[in-house]
Amino acid sequence: MSLKDKLLSSYLTFQENQDFDNSIHDIKDAAIKIFEEKGFPTKKDENWKYTSLNSLVKGDFSLVGRNEDAIEFRDVKKYFLNDIDTYKIVFIDGKYSSYLSETTHDGVDVCLLSAALTKPKYKPVIDKYFDKIVKKDSLTSLNTAFAREGAYIYVPKGKTVSKPIQIVHFATGLESSLMLQPRNLVVVEENAEVQIIERHQSLNSNAVFTNSVTEIYAADHARVDYYKIQNDKEAASLIDNTHIDQQTSSEVAVHTFSFGGKLTRNNLNFYQNGEHNNSILKGVTIIEDKQHVDHNTLVHHKQPNCESHQDYKGIFDDRATGVFNGKVVVDSVAQKINAYQSNNNILVSDKASINSKPQLEIFADDVRCSHGCTIGQLDEDALFYMKTRGIGEKEGRALLMYAFANNVLESVKIPQLKSRITKLIANKLGVNLGFEV
Amino acid sequence: MLEINNLNAGIEDKEILRGIDLKVNAGEVHAIMGPNGSGKSTLSSVIAGKEEYEVSGGDILFEGESILEMDADERAHKGVFLSFQYPVEIPGVSVTNFIKTAINQTRKAKGLEDMPASEMLKKIREKSELLEIDRKFLSRSLNEGFSGGEKKRNEIFQMAMLEPKLAILDETDSGLDIDALRIVSNGVNKLRSSDNAVIVITHYQRLLEYIVPDFVHVLVNGKIVKSGGKELALELEEKGYDWVKAETAV
Ligand SMILES: Nc1ncnc2c1ncn2[C@@H]1O[C@H](COP(=O)(O)OP(=O)(O)OP(=O)(O)O)[C@@H](O)[C@H]1O
């Protein structure tokens, strides 16, 4: 049975076991219909030309994990940011782990979507936002149909969440192959502020296929700072669908660090629904072997006087492949827009490849749009210069790659995270950089 | 310290250096002058170990040992330093982080531990004061957006940090204003001792008033055609290169 058929046939049983109210059931019924019609995207789909889900959709994935709280904190400690205090929402094989988590209802809600979907007190927020921000494509719809668990973050007017929130999804590999569909809802009201770090991590080399959806709503003057750490094991694949609704004078930044995993696809969609929005999309991709990372971004400028800044850097070794597909749409009413986009890549091996494609659809006349894409090798003159100062080939290359990625890190606002990422980069490049950051 | 014997080098089919002989002893300062395109930068690059150039004949000995087969970084570890005519920009790496990496890599090659942070800081402070470099400058990306003069001053700062045995300064004076020339020369002179040597490549006599050479060599068309004392530089400044060319033409 194909994965699609398996999903469709298990849908009814899944629904019967949930105590959602009718409006949620209706949303889910509509979503499964969309998925049934559209199915998994194929390479014939313009947006999926360079990323094939073939090997995944043929896989025999279990759709539910075992219900065991099977891991100890000390075994997974390294996957958390530990040197600062944080809230934690942790899932093991799709199930909430209260033992590893630290949630709150003190002024803000940092808790579980399963609770929000079922308890009456969250109903107003769920009715207003759940499934309202998303683009109803087949993968997001598939997630909507099965969505039950994930992070629920609600930050009321004027509140700043006092510490960053870590959302971590572990896969234990108890199942030989497991499909996970976490769903996060982040609502940040007027003048409120939050920082979130999200990570998907499998703990052994069994296959995991995660189809994740995150909805983020940033009200007037809200600030959201979201970091995605994608450094998973060789048999883990991730499709991340993130949909962001921005209202007047809000600022939302999403940093995506893609350092590992078999196949990673980021569908990152920004909808600017107010004036004076700032949208920041940054990414560093460093992959090797036969890994594949695809960044598919959309910034839809629907209102005037807004900005968007996209800066994606990639370093590809061995037979690794990358895709950058950055779409910027400027509606005719959206005058005085500044939209920047840059995608720079280094191919370390001649077998590595990157497909980079900007797509600009501009219907307003008073806009400033710039986009640039480079694909290159490391600068040999710089390597020689460094050697004359005693810095050898390997360290020199690493330093150049670090430097190349470095300016993307400059906008990381959590210092401990920044130094963690720098160390990850140094580790990946196999060197001691000779200095702390 | 440095002995170059009948060195021939070029790039692809182009012959650039045609039989260079040069001997530099510890404690000496040698100046190399010569018209544009005569091969001065090529000679420095070949000594420093740029692989692009092919050595077709002759040898380069450093402290009695041939260095031709060594990588540029190995040569640097042995104490060879080249101040570039055109320093390379490295966006994203600060001057401080760069020099720390350079020093610690050099120490590692010698089997030493990293330099303790406090010692490193002290040394950076000392050398940046010597070269009158502003603190803020050290946190900027290496050479990125530096003015011509700032780049040169920064090269000498790195030299002062690394304390090489042989420093080759390729047109370090070009781009420096009058005050900077004095400061940078002073920095170079501070490094001078009976144990190390300097080769200065320049077009102008002015630098040689500060860094006084023991020998001046004239490089024309890939050959050293004339050598003399410091007065030779004055003579060149006055008369240009034509008379040397005429004198040596066969
Ligand atoms: N990488 C290269 N490729 C091709 N030609 C080169 C290369 N490097 C040097 N040359 C040539 O070799 C000759 C010597 O160049 P070099 O830079 O050594 O001269 P120079 O004496 O330093 O000149 P200047 O006083 O202008 O700095 C020139 O004709 C130059 O064009």
Ligand SMILES: [Mg+2]
């Ligand atoms: Mg030159």
